[in-house]
Amino acid sequence: QLQLVESGGGLVQPGGSLRLSCAASGFTLDSYAIGWFRQAPGKEREGVLCITSWGDSTNYADSVKDRFTFSRDNAKNTVYLQMNSLKPEDTAVYYCAVSLTTLCPPTPVIWEYDYWGQGTQVTVSS
Numbered sequence: 001q002l003q004l005v006e007s008g009g010g011l012v013q014p015g016g017s018l019r020l021s022c023a024a025s026g027f028t029l030d031s032y033a034i035g036w037f038r039q040a041p042g043k044e045r046e047g048v049l050c051i052t053s054w055g056d057s058t059n060y061a062d063s064v065k066d067r068f069t070f071s072r073d074n075a076k077n078t079v080y081l082q083m084n085s086l087k088p089e090d091t092a093v094y095y096c097a098v099s100l101t102t103l104c105p106p107t108p109v110i111w112e113y114d115y116w117g118q119g120t121q122v123t124v125s126s
Helices: none
Strands: 003-007 010-012 018-025 033-039 046-051 057-059 068-073 078-083 092-099 120-124
Touching (some): 018 092, 018 120, 033 068, 046 078, 046 092, 078 092
Antiparallel strands (some): 046 057, 092 120
């Protein structure tokens, strides 16, 4: 059974950093494109980043450019979202998702992603 489990969320002060993890089971992460999304209260789910099966990343959100980076540890079958210089507007539930293709969908359309994790809460507040 294909499954994704996020972890690493929490409360952080503005300007701080967090690293989110997304561990996969039932498939190997480097076979498919993996995306990170987030959803703030009262807002639609927003695409953040995507990484192709060979490791190229696509930035879906200009607001995270130069602050968020995507990495992958194939040995652990886990991908990571490193978030630096966090702002209150980054507060959201963060989800990882897999698209059963090798390429990142050009736009972060939710139905282009086939399996989702349960999400992890990130709160940026002083």
